[in-house]
Amino acid sequence: MTTTPAIEIVGLTKSYGDQAVLRGVDLSVPPGTIFALLGSNGAGKTTVVKILSTLLKPDGGTAAVNGYDVGARPEEVRESISLTGQFAAVDEILTGRENLILIAQLRHLKNHRGIADDLLVKFDLTAAAGKRVATYSGGMRRRLDIAMSLIGDPPVLFLDEPTTGLDPQSRLEVWRTVKELAGQGTTVLLTTQYLDEAEHLADRIAILHEGRIIANGTLAELKRLLPPAKVEYVEKQPSLEDIFLAIVGHGDHRPVGAQR
Amino acid sequence: MTTSVSRDTTVLLKRSLRHILRSPDTIITTAITPIAMLLLFVYVFGGAIQVGGGRYVNYLLPGVLLITVASGIAYTAFRLFTDVSGGIFERFQSMPIARSALLWGHVLTSVVANLISLVLVVLVALAMGFRSGAGVLAWLAVLGILLLFTLALTWLAVIPGLTAKSVDGVSGFSYPLIFLPFISSAFVPTAGMPGPVRWFAQHQPVTPIVNTLRNLYAEQPVGNDGWIAIVWCVGLLVVAYALAMRTYRRKMA
Numbered sequence: 001m002t003t004t005p006a007i008e009i010v011g012l013t014k015s016y017g018d019q020a021v022l023r024g025v026d027l028s029v030p031p032g033t034i035f036a037l038l039g040s041n042g043a044g045k046t047t048v049v050k051i052l053s054t055l056l057k058p059d060g061g062t063a064a065v066n067g068y069d070v071g072a073r074p075e076e077v078r079e080s081i082s083l084t085g086q087f088a089a090v091d092e093i094l095t096g097r098e099n100l101i102l103i104a105q106l107r108h109l110k111n112h113r114g115i116a117d118d119l120l121v122k123f124d125l126t127a128a129a130g131k132r133v134a135t136y137s138g139g140m141r142r143r144l145d146i147a148m149s150l151i152g153d154p155p156v157l158f159l160d161e162p163t164t165g166l167d168p169q170s171r172l173e174v175w176r177t178v179k180e181l182a183g184q185g186t187t188v189l190l191t192t193q194y195l196d197e198a199e200h201l202a203d204r205i206a207i208l209h210e211g212r213i214i215a216n217g218t219l220a221e222l223k224r225l226l227p228p229a230k231v232e233y234v235e236k237q238p239s240l241e242d243i244f245l246a247i248v249g250h251g252d253h254r255p256v257g258a259q260r
Numbered sequence: 261m262t263t264s265v266s267r268d269t270t271v272l273l274k275r276s277l278r279h280i281l282r283s284p285d286t287i288i289t290t291a292i293t294p295i296a297m298l299l300l301f302v303y304v305f306g307g308a309i310q311v312g313g314g315r316y317v318n319y320l321l322p323g324v325l326l327i328t329v330a331s332g333i334a335y336t337a338f339r340l341f342t343d344v345s346g347g348i349f350e351r352f353q354s355m356p357i358a359r360s361a362l363l364w365g366h367v368l369t370s371v372v373a374n375l376i377s378l379v380l381v382v383l384v385a386l387a388m389g390f391r392s393g394a395g396v397l398a399w400l401a402v403l404g405i406l407l408l409f410t411l412a413l414t415w416l417a418v419i420p421g422l423t424a425k426s427v428d429g430v431s432g433f434s435y436p437l438i439f440l441p442f443i444s445s446a447f448v449p450t451a452g453m454p455g456p457v458r459w460f461a462q463h464q465p466v467t468p469i470v471n472t473l474r475n476l477y478a479e480q481p482v483g484n485d486g487w488i489a490i491v492w493c494v495g496l497l498v499v500a501y502a503l504a505m506r507t508y509r510r511k512m513a
Contacts, residue, residue: 041352053354054354055350055353055354055512056511056512073358078354078355078356078357079356081354082352082354082355083350083351085347085350085351086347087346087347088347088349089274089346089347089348089351090346090348091335091348092279092346093282093283094275094279098278102271102275103355105271106271106272106352106355106357107355107356108264108267117304129438134280149353
């Protein structure tokens with residue numbers, strides 16, 4: 001059985017003035033998977049996401065989301081997607097609940113309040129639901145931002161650097177949410193410059209470098225590109241992240257005995 | 261399609277009206293400069309200005325109303341700029357929302373906010389002795405011209421709202437508009453101005469608009485000024501709308 005790819009990009013090019021940002025990008029993302037687009041700053045990740053979410057017109061090549069061409073059927077593409085941009089796109093003056101209701105109304109759904117309340121519970125924002133978003137922390141904003149993207153259950157979700165600027169705990173929360181979504185059948189295209197994020201989350205990883213995909217595959221496949229691992233014995237030191245999480249008491253790390 | 265345009269516009273209009281309700285200072289600051297001008301010109305300079313019969317506050321009010329709109333639209337540009345720079349504009353654009361609703365929500369909000377500021381200024385003028393015996397039709401005509409003027413300047417404000425790189429750039433465009441009434445018949449009759457200045461004053465849009473408003477509530481015949489005022493307003497509106505839409509489409513290139 002063949003299924004339509006959730007995202008299909010062929011020979012995509014885009015320049016700003018005489019600066020070529022995308023020089024022929026090819027990608028195919030099967031439905032229900034997490035796909036990480038990895039690259040350093042300026043590699044063109046955001047440009048790819050903007051073209052896929054109909055915000056930007058490509059110069060050449062084709063891109064289709066959920067089977068709809070972004071140039072020819074933008075309306076259907078917008079019905080199929082949700083975009084969480086690089087910076088939390090929330091309304092600061094409205095409250096968290098009002099933000100969610102706003103998106104539910106704009107997606108022409110019924111039962112706005114019910115949808116908002118469910119998401120507030122799911123994203124642990126109920127206590128702050130009636131407060132203006134301007135008073136929220138960075139992690140709360142990002143959670144609200146992602147919650148807003150889930151309204152209407154779009155089959156394809158774009159997350160553009162979803163954990164940039166987040167503290168480690170919020171980062172883990174975002175990771176958990178993304179995994180849950182993929183478990184429910186949502187296709188997630190995520191861009192990141194953090195290698196561990198891609199390693200942790202993605203079913204497949206593509207590396208975008210200077211406007212081209214230079215590697216594409218599962219983590220295992222990418223690892224095979226390197227010479228076979230050499231066995232070395234190294235004393236395992238805790239990373240600063242391990243220490244931080246242990247001290248602030250998160251997850252299954254037990255508090256360390258500094259005050260014992 | 262049309263139903264979703266009006267439905268989406270209504271949702272977005274309600275959203276930005278809620279912004280205004282939560283920061284009423286934007287309406288107050290819009291109204292405060294024109295009110296200060298009313299006070300200054302009536303009680304300080306007014307005694308030295310000869311406008312030939314009638315109260316000076318009656319003479320002054322139309323120009324001050326135009327200044328009110330010119331300073332009010334700076335907030336329209338600011339609200340749009342905040343949406344664009346904060347990313348929520350892109351979120352809306354990536355959603356199945358009618359394209360035009362995104363701008364119309366802001367434009368209608370601008371009309372409502374400016375009407376409130378205009379009412380505030382008129383109330384202060386009434387307290388200062390402004391009187392008019394004009395009938396309902398004349399007042400409707402005044403409202404109509406102010407509405408056209410507001411729409412024209414609002415679509416002009418959409419352009420910096422979409423393109424500005426900083427907050428300063430957003431508000432800067434409104435200063436010349438606020439200044440324009442000073443070189444017109446808004447504060448003093450143009451007859452006393454030296455040749456080239458008088459020529460400019462008589463041929464720029466503010467003078468016919470001010471004269472029309474003034475004659476309407478003074479129950480005087482409007483004459484040619486009325487048509488010239490409407491042509492200016494509609495012309496500005498068409499040009500501003502076309503430029504704003506072009507800017508909007510270019511943002512998507």
